[in-house]
Amino acid sequence: MNNSQKIIILDFGSQTTQLIARRVRELRTFCEILPYNKFPEDTDGVIGVILSGSPLSVYDPSAFKIDLSAIRGRFPVLGICYGAQYISHTLGGKVEAAGTREYGRANLCDLEKSPLLEGIGEGSQVWMSHGDTITAIPAGFRRIASTQKVRFAAFESESEPVWGVQFHPEVAHSTDGKKLLENFVVGICGSRQEWSPASFVSSTVAELKAELGNDRVILGLSGGVDSSVAAVLLSRAIGDNLTCIFVNHGLLRKNEYESVIANYSGLGVNIIGVDASETFLNALEGVTDPEQKRKIIGRLFVETFNAEASKIKDARWLAQGTIYPDRIESLNITGKTIKSHHNVGGLPKEMNLKLCEPLKWLFKDEVREVGLELGIPRELVFRHPFPGPGLAIRILGAVDRESVRIAQEADDIFIGALRRHGLYDKIWQAGVILLPNKTVGVMGDERTYEQAVVLRAVTSSDAMTADWADLPHSFLAEVSNDIIRNVKGVNRVCYDISSKPPATIEWE
Numbered sequence: 001m002n003n004s005q006k007i008i009i010l011d012f013g014s015q016t017t018q019l020i021a022r023r024v025r026e027l028r029t030f031c032e033i034l035p036y037n038k039f040p041e042d043t044d045g046v047i048g049v050i051l052s053g054s055p056l057s058v059y060d061p062s063a064f065k066i067d068l069s070a071i072r073g074r075f076p077v078l079g080i081c082y083g084a085q086y087i088s089h090t091l092g093g094k095v096e097a098a099g100t101r102e103y104g105r106a107n108l109c110d111l112e113k114s115p116l117l118e119g120i121g122e123g124s125q126v127w128m129s130h131g132d133t134i135t136a137i138p139a140g141f142r143r144i145a146s147t148q149k150v151r152f153a154a155f156e157s158e159s160e161p162v163w164g165v166q167f168h169p170e171v172a173h174s175t176d177g178k179k180l181l182e183n184f185v186v187g188i189c190g191s192r193q194e195w196s197p198a199s200f201v202s203s204t205v206a207e208l209k210a211e212l213g214n215d216r217v218i219l220g221l222s223g224g225v226d227s228s229v230a231a232v233l234l235s236r237a238i239g240d241n242l243t244c245i246f247v248n249h250g251l252l253r254k255n256e257y258e259s260v261i262a263n264y265s266g267l268g269v270n271i272i273g274v275d276a277s278e279t280f281l282n283a284l285e286g287v288t289d290p291e292q293k294r295k296i297i298g299r300l301f302v303e304t305f306n307a308e309a310s311k312i313k314d315a316r317w318l319a320q321g322t323i324y325p326d327r328i329e330s331l332n333i334t335g336k337t338i339k340s341h342h343n344v345g346g347l348p349k350e351m352n353l354k355l356c357e358p359l360k361w362l363f364k365d366e367v368r369e370v371g372l373e374l375g376i377p378r379e380l381v382f383r384h385p386f387p388g389p390g391l392a393i394r395i396l397g398a399v400d401r402e403s404v405r406i407a408q409e410a411d412d413i414f415i416g417a418l419r420r421h422g423l424y425d426k427i428w429q430a431g432v433i434l435l436p437n438k439t440v441g442v443m444g445d446e447r448t449y450e451q452a453v454v455l456r457a458v459t460s461s462d463a464m465t466a467d468w469a470d471l472p473h474s475f476l477a478e479v480s481n482d483i484i485r486n487v488k489g490v491n492r493v494c495y496d497i498s499s500k501p502p503a504t505i506e507w508e
């Protein structure tokens with residue numbers, strides 16, 4: 001994303017740095033999080049800089065330090081928490097350990113007139129989370145707000161556009177936090193608020209055209225929202241020079257393979273379907289260990305994808321649906337939450353492909369907005385997450401064609417009912433688990449001895465933690481009846497009421 005205005009957020013390792021970026025994006029302003037010491041040389045389009053919080057103290061020998069003179073005087077600067085302390089500390093103010101770590105709600109008082117506090121009144125609630133406190137601000141600065149416990153809750157320079165706030169305007173508990181950030185981003189930095197899904201689509205399509213020219217690109221479609229949006233965006237830019245490969249491992253939802261192929265062909269995307277169900281199901285025969293199943297599926301997936309990709313001889317690029325949070329986590333500067341991101345795996349070296357990641361600047365909800373902007377149907381854009389190994393990890397124990405049939409049919413009834421009752425969009429993820437043992441039942445006058453399924457539905461915001469969804473009893477009763485009546489081989493339906501932690505979303 002170039003040629004637009006942007007805010008740079010220098011990350012000193014705070015847990016809430018991503019939230020700052022979310023808020024700035026909500027102000028329809030592009031922003032980029034960079035490690036604290038990687039302020040760019042090319043500052044084209046930069047309109048302001050935010051310094052994040054940090055788990056460290058400015059006095060810590062290993063504290064993250066930067067040369068503020070590279071920024072001050074060139075761009076407006078807002079320091080948040082550690083950022084404010086760092087400004088104060090390096091410009092001649094004083095930061096000391098607070099008696100106790102201050103955490104939680106506080107209220108602003110003794111407000112002075114300042115462009116940063118425009119429209120924010122006395123008593124406004126703010127959220128504090130800090131161990132150190134600023135006890136003196138540098139010469140040439142003035143206090144603009146306090147709280148009961150913190151004298152220098154906010155301060156500004158009298159001669160240059162530099163502000164510091166001890167509290168966290170980016171968190172929802174700071175009631176006027178968004179207003180404060182708006183004052184900085186729009187009022188002070190002069191954002192024209194032009195960042196929108198439509199502007200993203202038009203500028204990204206133009207950039208992709210310029211970068212890819214007449215090159216051929218391969219993309220592995222998973223059926224999930226990220227790879228789908230990446231595919232449609234690329235297809236807009238380069239048409240049939242994009243080839244999407246969609247592998248059916250035989251463990252997808254009922255009719256999913258056919259509907260993905262139909263949907264994407266309908267959207268004008270050049271898609272090749274590879275039905276490798278037989279190969280996968282044969283390889284899984286008799287395998288009961290969950291990790292073993294995952295390994296087999298992962299290996300075969302890479303082999304199948306590579307075999308198909310290798311047929312596209314003149315391909316120059318591999319496209320992926322990597323999104324911004326994947327990259328921020330892999331770049332995390334404190335090194336605590338490094339996560340290697342999921343990709344299509346080792347493509348043959350001789351193919352020598354370059355990586356193309358058109359969604360690398362977007363947050364998940366922005367990916368969805370861009371998807372809608374591209375005309376992708378709502379049900380694809382808001383589709384629940386589905387695990388790569390598919391039903392193999394929802395069929396406990398060995399997987400065979402019969403268990404896949406049962407799992408697909410029961411899942412189809414459950415998901416269909418969630419949609420019909422308007423519940424689908426209220427939950428994060430849902431599915432059916434097929435238990436390996438049989439239970440006794442009675443149907444008509446007959447004894448039955450068939451399998452049990454478990455309905456699983458959770459609410460979550462990121463799958464790291466999850467609550468079981470409190471679905472209406474009448475709804476559960478209807479689904480249970482439908483499954484037992486219609487799915488041959490099932491005589492019992494249970495509902496999973498475990499949260500994560502200590503359970504996980506999937507059973508295997």
Ligand code: XMP
Pocket residue numbers: 294385386387388389429463500503504505506507
């Ligand atoms: P758990 O079961 O760990 O799941 O609470 C968290 C999220 O990850 C998905 N999941 C997987 N996704 N390959 C994937 O691509 C896997 O092996 C896998 N296992 C779990 C799960 O569906 C949920 O969204």
